[in-house]
Amino acid sequence: MNKLPLIIKREYIAKVRNKSFVVMTFLSPILMVGMILLIAYLTQLNDTEKKVIGVLNESSYFANEFVTSEATSYINFKDITLEQAKDSTMGLGFYGLIYLPNETNLEQVAQRAFFYSKDAPSATVLDKLENSITTRLRQERLRELGLSPKEYAEMDRSYNINIETFDGLQNVKGINEIKAIIGGAFGYLIMMFIIIYGGFVMRSVIEEKTSRIIEVIISSVKPFHLMMGKIIGTSLAGITQFGIWIISGAILLVIGLAIFDIDPASLTKGGGMSPGMANTANVDVDALTQNIQLYTQEIFELPIFAMLFFFIVYFMLGYLIYSSIYAAIGAAVDNETDTQQFIFPVILPLMLAIYVGFFSVFSNPNGPIAVAFSLFPLTSPIVMLMRLPWGIGEGGVPVWQLVTSILILIGTFIGIVWVAAKIYRVGILMYGKKPSYKELYKWLKYSS
């Protein structure tokens, strides 16, 4: 009789009923939303604190450069000395004082200009001041070259290059960053899941070992079944948790949208239209709206289904490989403190995959490093998913690489599960000593 379903069921129920699991599952979305709200609130709080800066302008320039804006307001001092101005600034509790001395030309004024403040001034404030002065300087220099302010304004208009793929589809700047974020999110999700749930599998194995129930169970169940049941049951619990998070996240999002009165349809409006339609329908709309629509559209044109499909494939294979390793580690040691020396080499390739993803794949998704790491089985689940938003086939991941990487992954999976099962089988009935790698290698050679 196959006892695997029984074991999976028990592992699943044991995990799901666990108090910390329940708390984590239902508290996390609330905590997340709470944190986002808190951050939003705090940023807002910071923004509302308007900075007041005193201006002592003795020069004949800078008449309209320092205009009160949302974040900063400028108070002009007149007919007082610098010392008096400093005192007043301090006395009135202003953020700082900008001093523009009386000089014969603008260059000189800029040279001798000072900003006084109580503490070291913030970078944003300095940037703003420097920008204002730079703009004025440039204007002055161009005027000297014979350019009218109007001509200058014309010259300053910004420019965006038009982008199009060879297929003739209109493209937008920055879409690569969005693809990178999506790919990165998938990869990161896999890494987190492996580390968290792999850890659960490991602790569960250690628990069976230390409580000695393993001795009782092992006479009725094959160690391999026990190991696989544990891995599958724990991952189902994990999927349940993620499911609850997604559903509750969606509910909270809908509630949030309702509260802030945002029409969800407006977010996806551009997506449903073909590029041509979007262009003709929105001829008059300004470039910004059009760009937003193009972004949404690009996101909708990502290979969503292919990505989801391969996400599941890579996720399953990657998780099975790593959690078998975790199970073997759990079986090899007597308590959790002994796991450290084995855990690090397991987490290393995961970290490497994430770093390679962020530093190499995003800048060059089809470069040699990206290809190598998306074929190497311990990093491919993460790296390949980071490459997938660029598409499959032409311009994206070549089909042969995808197939090869999955085949290598399956082969590795079989190999690792075989090795892990051997270590597990010997380890679960070994007590009292912390094994070395050499010892583990010896276990592999034990006949069952």
Place this chain on the structure above:
Amino acid sequence: MSHILVANEVTKQFGSHTALKNVSLEIPKNSIYGLLGPNGAGKTTLIRIINQITFPDKGAVYFDGELLKSEHIAQIGYLPEERGLYKSMKVGEQALYLAQLKGLSKAEAKKRLKYWFERLEIGDWWNKKIQELSKGMAQKIQFVVTVLHEPKLLIFDEPFSGFDPINANIIKEQILSLKENGTSIIFSTHRMESVEELCEYIALIHKSEKILDGKLSDIKKAYKNNIFEIGLETNNQEALLHEMKDKFQILTQDYDSLENQLNLRVQLPSNQSGEILSFLGSRANVNGFIETIPSANDIFIKTIQNKNIDNE
């Protein structure tokens, strides 16, 4: 077939360490078979081979006349020495799970559990978690789980450890009644007094090898050495002792003044108890006359000591 289990020249190695070396055993049906041996002798390895947790390198094991195979697991119940239960699981759920792993259907397992819980008067534990129970209570549940699927062969490794005398006695009665109902039992222990009480057959394993096996009464007969303990009441001790020393070999003597009794240990040539009895009958009151039969403990220690001397 008269044997529930036959092990034939079983050898098992772990790396360079030999855990079992050419061990052969024959365990008769419907008996209690004591598997004895010092720590690390190889008992647990042998039991694990019977349970198919591990497999022999050489030799074969036959269960009820057939070569041991995975289907036989359902016919074997094993209570390991190191045992435990899932701490945060409820008693009833846990027992059901373990019973189902042994191949019982859920309904059948429930029915039998009800019966056993009533029999051991632990019915109200069903919804308790293991961590709320004492060690002895958990042991009882473990016992129930072991016997629940009514196996033909039960293997108990130190079943009484962790029990108070009252509960140990309850478990002993249950073991005996299981044997009455036709179950064969392997009983692995260091506690020799329970061997005397329960086992009909024993095997002694030492340093990976079987050094002794057979029916306990036969082994005892083989190990007895014609030493008799005699209690005498006499008026003339000196004379009697003097006379006896000529005829018999007296090992020890001491006088119990409270009872006015002379206690002797006498070594006789084989089958001459009649002679000494008739000799003493006319000279003193014989209050006690008993042949010292070696205890299992004595045999255990003696055999192992002999073996160690042989090896040196």
